[in-house]
Amino acid sequence: MEKDLIKVNNLSIKFNTKLGYVSAVDDISFNIKEKEIFALVGESGSGKSTTAYALMNLINARNSIKKGEILFKGKDILKLNEREMTKIRGKEIAMIFQNPLDSLNPIYTAGSQVYEAIALDKVEKREAWNRVINIFKEVRLSDPEQRIKSYPHELSGGMRQRVMIGMMLSRRPELLIADEPTTALDVTIQSQILDIIKELKSKFNTSVLVITHDFGIVAEIADRVGVMYAGKILEIGDVYQIFENPLHPYTQLLMKSLPRITKKEGRLQTIEGSVPNLTDDIKGCRFNNRCPYSLDACKGEDSEMLEIEKGHYVACHLVVKEK
Amino acid sequence: MNDLLEYTIRRLIQGIFVVIVVTAILFIIMQMMPGDPIQLISSPRVSQEKIDELKELWGLDKPILVQYFYWISNLLRGDFGRSITTGQKVIDLLKSRLPYTLMLSGSALLINYIIAIPLGLLAAYKKDTILDKVLVIITVIFRAIPDFWLGILLIIIFSVSLKLLPVSGYSGLESLVLPLLTMTLPYLASILRLTRSEVLEVIREKHVSTAYAKGLKMKVVLIKHILRNALIPVTVMFFLSFPWLIGGSVIVESIFAWPGMGRLLWKAISTQDFPIVQGIIFIIALLTVTCNTAGDILTAFLDPRIRAEMKGERT
Numbered sequence: 214m215e216k217d218l219i220k221v222n223n224l225s226i227k228f229n230t231k232l233g234y235v236s237a238v239d240d241i242s243f244n245i246k247e248k249e250i251f252a253l254v255g256e257s258g259s260g261k262s263t264t265a266y267a268l269m270n271l272i273n274a275r276n277s278i279k280k281g282e283i284l285f286k287g288k289d290i291l292k293l294n295e296r297e298m299t300k301i302r303g304k305e306i307a308m309i310f311q312n313p314l315d316s317l318n319p320i321y322t323a324g325s326q327v328y329e330a331i332a333l334d335k336v337e338k339r340e341a342w343n344r345v346i347n348i349f350k351e352v353r354l355s356d357p358e359q360r361i362k363s364y365p366h367e368l369s370g371g372m373r374q375r376v377m378i379g380m381m382l383s384r385r386p387e388l389l390i391a392d393e394p395t396t397a398l399d400v401t402i403q404s405q406i407l408d409i410i411k412e413l414k415s416k417f418n419t420s421v422l423v424i425t426h427d428f429g430i431v432a433e434i435a436d437r438v439g440v441m442y443a444g445k446i447l448e449i450g451d452v453y454q455i456f457e458n459p460l461h462p463y464t465q466l467l468m469k470s471l472p473r474i475t476k477k478e479g480r481l482q483t484i485e486g487s488v489p490n491l492t493d494d495i496k497g498c499r500f501n502n503r504c505p506y507s508l509d510a511c512k513g514e515d516s517e518m519l520e521i522e523k524g525h526y527v528a529c530h531l532v533v534k535e536k
Numbered sequence: 537m538n539d540l541l542e543y544t545i546r547r548l549i550q551g552i553f554v555v556i557v558v559t560a561i562l563f564i565i566m567q568m569m570p571g572d573p574i575q576l577i578s579s580p581r582v583s584q585e586k587i588d589e590l591k592e593l594w595g596l597d598k599p600i601l602v603q604y605f606y607w608i609s610n611l612l613r614g615d616f617g618r619s620i621t622t623g624q625k626v627i628d629l630l631k632s633r634l635p636y637t638l639m640l641s642g643s644a645l646l647i648n649y650i651i652a653i654p655l656g657l658l659a660a661y662k663k664d665t666i667l668d669k670v671l672v673i674i675t676v677i678f679r680a681i682p683d684f685w686l687g688i689l690l691i692i693i694f695s696v697s698l699k700l701l702p703v704s705g706y707s708g709l710e711s712l713v714l715p716l717l718t719m720t721l722p723y724l725a726s727i728l729r730l731t732r733s734e735v736l737e738v739i740r741e742k743h744v745s746t747a748y749a750k751g752l753k754m755k756v757v758l759i760k761h762i763l764r765n766a767l768i769p770v771t772v773m774f775f776l777s778f779p780w781l782i783g784g785s786v787i788v789e790s791i792f793a794w795p796g797m798g799r800l801l802w803k804a805i806s807t808q809d810f811p812i813v814q815g816i817i818f819i820i821a822l823l824t825v826t827c828n829t830a831g832d833i834l835t836a837f838l839d840p841r842i843r844a845e846m847k848g849e850r851t
């Protein structure tokens with residue numbers, strides 16, 4: 214069995230806002246193994262991006278409280294100082310951010326921004342530019358010699374995302390975090406981008422954490438999945454377990470509401486109700502106000518993560534009761 | 537870079553066009569001024585033949601457009617006429633006064649930016665802390681003080697009470713201190729706040745996270761990806777505000793009896809010495825157009841998005 218590359222233990226992140234503390238991530242644990250693609254899936258506001266930023270140690274310490282640990286190859290990332298973290302970012306863990314349209318600095322050429330990353334590894338100038346061109350080829354940008362001279366506004370959204378992927382893989386990190394890598398892109402471009410991620414992942418043996426709200430993307434690329442809701446992970450399992458035997462009602466509903474882009478079949482089913490206010494001190498299961506099967510126990514106490522079958526965990530009172 | 541050259545040329549041509557328009561307006565205003573130059577110097581005793589002769593001599597019998605071209609070609613050759621009150625050549629007056637005004641306004645502008653940009657950056661980085669609030673409040677207070685009042689206050693404190701600095705006039709670099717303070721303090725707030733808000737805006741942009749994520753050191757991100765972007769509008773502001781500052785120097789120069797153009801303008805207006813007024817307005821207009829053009833070209837140089845827009849504008 215593959216080793217864990219990253220292991221998150223009881224991570225909690227609270228933001229101090231004018232309205233009080235927002236509990237964006239609440240006591241979550243998961244692991245990402247070497248060479249696997251792990252997907253975090255959940256609705257908007259469930260804390261996926263916050264989790265990703267925490268792995269990069271990019272959460273502003275001034276207005277937040279972090280608890281728990283993020284073990285990356287044994288080291289706790291949350292305990293590293295800025296200098297040590299700088300050595301890890303880009304080199305060991307890299308990240309593609311949610312909106313590809315403004316992820317690049319508008320005043321520098323695409324090539325020079327990738328060059329800037331490569332040059333951090335003390336690569337000689339000519340060699341570094343060769344690598345930039347190679348990377349542009351690897352992410353299948355046509356005419357790379359010209360594209361390196363393009364400014365971001367001269368590139369389409371899909372092209373910018375390719376540049377981002379190339380830039381972030383240019384230093385061969387062990388973990389690539391891709392936060393909604395295809396949102397805001399055209400459907401046809403979406404699958405091309407996913408293909409590139411998959412292909413380069415196998416080529417460079419990178420692990421990938423992909424963040425999405427779309428089970429379609431999960432099906433397309435993930436090995437394992439964590440389902441996130443209102444700061445909690447409700448279910449974890451490998452992709453077959455989750456698709457064939459979704460246990461948590463939220464997982465089931467989210468899967469049904471899956472925005473099928475390929476076939477147009479009537480109305481999109483969305484889950485009734487809305488995400489609870491994260492500033493409130495929530496008791497019990499965070500999904501209970503929207504859950505069609507809510508039990509008394511769900512309002513009382515938080516459900517524990519239980520291993521139902523090997524590697525398939527779920528936190529749900531209903532599942533416990535039925536067992 | 538070719539785009540840039542093209543844009544520069546286009547912008548220069550536009551600049552020249554603006555100068556023509558501005559001078560045309562100036563000319564029309566001068567035409568509308570009460571009093572005909574001939575009447576001004578003649579009396580009823582002068583015969584009509586003599587008046588016609590004078591008119592012909594000065595070209596006043598020519599169509600107005602021709603007169604305008606005479607006038608503008610004189611201005612361009614530096615012939616602004618003579619002062620009505622003293623008879624001195626206006627160009628000589630300007631030549632002796634302009635350097636002082638440029639010295640005062642130029643150094644005020646530089647000092648303003650040298651102080652305000654780092655403070656703005658600091659305020660942005662310490663956003664919502666006491667330091668940030670204090671910086672903003674102090675500079676806003678300075679802005680609220682009218683400059684004539686500030687100037688007099690400074691004279692009272694440093695010249696009259698402490699006797700540290702000269703009251704007025706120009707007697708060496710120490711004379712520069714008080715007028716400079718008067719012209720700097722009220723303007724700090726706007727540049728500080730511009731820098732602060734631009735930096736805060738850029739910090740929020742996703743490409744800054746990208747810069748961190750690829751492994752750049754904080755210092756590099758700060759300089760190459762935050763300041764470099766945030767300072768584009770600040771640089772433009774630098775050029776745009778220069779003519780304003782020269783305009784504003786009229787009051788400050790009068791308070792400190794600074795031997796510059798501002799005070800000359802002040803006196804000329806009060807004695808209705810039109811050739812001087814006209815000369816100075818022409819110079820200010822020229823400076824304004826030059827600075828605006830320079831500002832635009834520089835923005836295009838610093839920001840490829842602007843260059844793209846310029847290209848789009850043409851097609």
Ligand SMILES: Nc1ncnc2c1ncn2[C@@H]1O[C@H](COP(=O)(O)OP(=O)(O)OP(=O)(O)O)[C@@H](O)[C@H]1O
Binds near residue numbers: 228229235258260491
């Ligand atoms: N810097 C911050 N300050 C205050 N609150 C924050 C901050 N960042 C995130 N949050 C809050 O934390 C919660 C989780 O946000 P997050 O961006 O992690 O969700 P997400 O799952 O990525 O959603 P989306 O699909 O919309 O990207 C939200 O309620 C959000 O408002």
Ligand SMILES: [Mg+2]
Binds near residue numbers: 392
């Ligand atoms: Mg997000």
